[in-house]
Amino acid sequence: MLDDRKLAVLRAIVEDYVSTNEPVGSKALAERHNLKVSPATVRNDMAALEEDGYITQPHTSAGRVPTDKGYRLFVDRLSQVKPLSGAERRAIETFLAGAVDLDDVVTRTVRLLAQLTRQVAVVQYPTLTRSTVRHVELVPLTDRRVMLVLITNTGRVEQRVVELPEVVEETRIAHLRAVLNACLDGCGLSAVPDLVADLPERLPAEDRPAVATILSVLLETLVERHDEKIVFAGAANLAGADFTTGLRAVLEALEEQVVLMRLLGETSGDTPSALTVRIGSENPYLHGTSIVATGYGSGDNQLARLGVLGPTRMDYPVTMGAVRAVARYVSQILAAS
Amino acid sequence: MLDDRKLAVLRAIVEDYVSTNEPVGSKALAERHNLKVSPATVRNDMAALEEDGYITQPHTSAGRVPTDKGYRLFVDRLSQVKPLSGAERRAIETFLAGAVDLDDVVTRTVRLLAQLTRQVAVVQYPTLTRSTVRHVELVPLTDRRVMLVLITNTGRVEQRVVELPEVVEETRIAHLRAVLNACLDGCGLSAVPDLVADLPERLPAEDRPAVATILSVLLETLVERHDEKIVFAGAANLAGADFTTGLRAVLEALEEQVVLMRLLGETSGDTPSALTVRIGSENPYLHGTSIVATGYGSGDNQLARLGVLGPTRMDYPVTMGAVRAVARYVSQILAAS
DNA sequence: ACTTGGCACTCGGGAACACAGAGTGCTAGA
DNA sequence: TCTAGCACTCTGTGTTCCCGAGTGCCAAGT
Secondary structure (H helix, E strand, C coil), X not given: CCCHHHHHHHHHHHHHHHHHCCCECHHHHHHHCCCCCCHXXXXXXXXXXXXXXXXXXXXXXXXXXXXXXXXXXXXXXXXXXXXXXXXXXXXXXXXXXXXXXXXXXXXXXXXXXXHHHCCEEEEECCCCCCCEEEEEEEEEEECCEEEEEEEEXXXXXXXXXXXXXXXXXHHHHHHHHHHHHHHHCCCEHHHHHHHHCCCHHHCCHHHHHHHHHHHHHHHHHHHHCCCCCEEXXXXXXXXXXXXXXXXXXXXXXXXXXXXXXXXHHCCCCCCCXXXXXXXXXXXXXXXXXXXXXXXXXXXXXXXXXXXXXXXXCCCHHHHHHHHHHHXXXXXXXXXXX | CCCHHHHHHHHHHHHHHHHHCCCECHHHHHHHCCCCCCHHHHHHHHHHHHHCXXXXXXXXXXXXXXXXXXXXXXXXXXXXXXXXXXXXHXXXXXXXXXXXXXXXXXXXXXXXXXXXXXXXXXXXXXXXXXXXXXXXXXXEEECCEEEEEEXXXXXXXXXXXXXXXXXXXXXXXXXXXXXXXXXXXXXXXXXXXXXXXXXXXXXXXXXXXXXXXHHHHHHHHHHHCCCCCEEEECHHHHCCCCCCCCHHHHHHHHHCHHHHHHXXXXXXXXXXXXXXXXXXXXXXXXXXXXXXXXXXXXXXXXXXXXXXEEECCCCHHHHHXXXXXXXXXXXXXXXHC
């Protein structure tokens, strides 16, 4: 059905269309790529490709444009991820190395990726679920207020102000802190609820109301935020592009954490570290856009996902190369800190 | 020169143009607002207003459009800040009250403001400079690494990982923590450098390298970030609007912290809590856009600024009302926590 | 002195139209 | 199975034309 030449024609169509943004005709195609056949032959192949739904023409008597199915075939079988240049690699390395804390790492990463791909970059904050507790701190603010600070091994810090039901002395707070740390230090976050379940019973009865309050806030912190935070950058790169779904819809999706989450995360099935590509209508929430994403994190401990969002007509090999490279470097940085 | 009727005409032109986005002609104007005079009279007034540079016509024989100077006069003398409806006030209150920490307050604020004004909202994080130290925490991570956590009275938390030049025992770290807190608790951040200057000399000589390292990181944290962080929301609201300067330029400015800072801050001269409005070309960095901003923070302790960015053709009374109201509510929330 | 009605003028924007160019499908021949 | 040729069909562009909204000015009215 699809012999080698037809595939070559499809590849050529995708490449030309991506670079020129104009429907590509048989004549130009036969010339620019040295296919060694005449335009007429190319036309026959194109007719076959169109028959199978890989390409389509916007109007009668215009050139051909790849369909989502066409891009899919191109990504799966016709293209190779393009590695970055040495200069780019060095630029990434030095740029990321300057980060001072987790916030900074994420901010730098998302900007870097946006700049590298000239598209919208999206980065999810490292998930708490798989990380471990490094330290729990209780800081007395007033006699009825305590600040709870949770520090994880990924360098993430969560803080909450807790209103206590009654006045508690500082020494008791210090004791509670010691108990909490003894109990939780180094534990995975997902194990925390079990570990603290019987804690109130092991403490003096008079402290129990306060302890219960603090623990409930702690648990809330764990479940509520665990992977909701997502940032993006490079919205300016949308200015030129034309989305079938409308620029407004894209911008709204970007500011809607929930939608963004779904877009990034939905495909993180078996092998989170693999590149996943969603093309156009394969994308359930934002038709007319494509997403290239991957997990990141040290080794088998995948922390979160990052990726790029752009028009269906994007340079997939280059974009995939950039996403993969950035994910690797960020993973290194995080593992080192 | 400008009698009352001419001013009324100018006001009518601004209001009509803002609501219809089309150049407004003498006839429609005389009808819609009951000016009790004929279109011909209005035309004469318009000619005078144009002579003085308050309005202009895009082409010969089109209606008139306000100039930046016209908007300026409108804002200064012809309009009144429009207070929010009761329902809107309640919505703000409940929405902001649900915030769990400073991050959350800022995020909610910026979204709220964007939604309320249907434009781009910009919020600067509370400045560290004027706030005071509530607690300094040193958490040992490994035997050569310490996490430094700085908590301010505004609920802001800064954390840094410090690499120590040599192994330091935990007890010494605990001691240093106690000394630091005794020294800094409750002090204004700007006073910190002076207060810690002689600290190394008051400690055992063997600890000095470590102490010096920690202090340098602490000072770095203070100066580096003190008012650089700014967030925005509502970029989707730009989709419909047409900027003379180009959508791309606006989006780029929004992602460039430095530019954004300048836009918000430049006008915070004498009375930071007053509303400042920059119209079109008055705006040095982003022509063709207007900015409505104000300071926020409890009472005379102004912490930072927030505002709205939109096309020059915006509804100033409503926007100013929203910005002022939100700033007040945020100030309340921050003062209470 | 200001206001009003009338009138000629000027443009911008939309509709109608023609036309060139690119691209196609099809058929016949190598 | 590929190639060449040919007639056909579009879109996009440039031109022309016309309508209408809006103006500026002038002369008459209050």
